[in-house]
Amino acid sequence: xxxxxxxxxxxxxxxxxxxxxxxxxxxxxxxxxxxxxxxxxxxxxxxxxxxxxxxxxxxxxxxxxxxxxxxxxxxxxxxxxxxxxxxxxxxxxxxxxxxxxxxxxxxxxxxxxxxxxxx
Amino acid sequence: xxxxxxxxxxxxxxxxxxxxxxxxxxxxxxxxxxxxxxxxxxxxxxxxxxxxxxxxxxxxxxxxxxxxxxxxxxxxxxxxxxxxxxxxxxxxxxxxxxxxxxxxxxx
Numbered sequence: 001x002x003x004x005x006x007x008x009x010x011x012x013x014x015x016x017x018x019x020x021x022x023x024x025x026x027x028x029x030x031x032x033x034x035x036x037x038x039x040x041x042x043x044x045x046x047x048x049x050x051x052x053x054x055x056x057x058x059x060x061x062x063x064x065x066x067x068x069x070x071x072x073x074x075x076x077x078x079x080x081x082x083x084x085x086x087x088x089x090x091x092x093x094x095x096x097x098x099x100x101x102x103x104x105x106x107x108x109x110x111x112x113x114x115x116x117x118x119x
Numbered sequence: 120x121x122x123x124x125x126x127x128x129x130x131x132x133x134x135x136x137x138x139x140x141x142x143x144x145x146x147x148x149x150x151x152x153x154x155x156x157x158x159x160x161x162x163x164x165x166x167x168x169x170x171x172x173x174x175x176x177x178x179x180x181x182x183x184x185x186x187x188x189x190x191x192x193x194x195x196x197x198x199x200x201x202x203x204x205x206x207x208x209x210x211x212x213x214x215x216x217x218x219x220x221x222x223x224x225x226x
Contacts, residue, residue, distance in 0.1 A: 004162070035215075044206070044217050044218065044219040044220055045206060045208070045217040045220075046217070047213075047214050047215040047216065047217070050213070050215075059213050059214075061214050062214070095162070095163070097163075100168070103168070104151065104210040105151075105153045105165075105168050105208070105210045106153070106163075106165070106208075107165050107168075107174075108162070108165070109155075109162040109163045109164075110162055111160065111161060111162045112162075
């Protein structure tokens with residue numbers, strides 16, 4: 001079955017960098033677009049970034065544009081989120097989610113990885 | 120950006136109750152709306168897509184309706200497994216946006 005497993009979260013100081021990974025299995029990863037979504041403590045969900053199946057199209061939320069980069073390695077069935085210049089308000093649980101084939105909505109999500117930005 | 124206003128934020132109900140959760144969009148999103156169930160420590164689970172289409176494997180007590188700017192998720196007869204947080208998401212345009220969530224609690 002479809003499985004998405006995020007990793008790479010942790011505690012990081014403001015201004016530093018972190019790279020999250022999302023390992024996919026149970027489907028042909030190279031066929032699907034992917035999202036990153038986050039949820040800050042006691043807040044609602046916030047869409048972060050999206051990439052097309054081949055990585056050629058990428059969009060970002062204004063709050064992360066210029067600091068975060070989404071990428072993927074289809075040979076490894078892995079999605080990445082490179083996060084630079086981290087700020088306290090980037091503290092959140094980060095989820096990856098698969099976009100349903102030929103549609104726009106996420107149909108499968110991971111359990112998330114927690115990023116805490118604190119000095 | 121399209122704002123999604125979800126209500127109520129908390130809902131107390133009993134097993135067997137019929138409950139309704141509402142999402143309102145700040146502009147028309149046609150029927151490009153999904154509903155998810157989320158339990159602590161687990162991955163969000165897709166319930167409804169395109170406002171009213173039931174995801175495969177989701178019990179038929181879940182239903183969605185609406186179009187344009189007003190949408191509802193209805194659970195016809197609450198089961199113990201249904202106590203969770205529910206949220207809506209619009210996918211009419213980027214940035215995709217979410218409702219603030221409704222925490223469904225046992226009364």
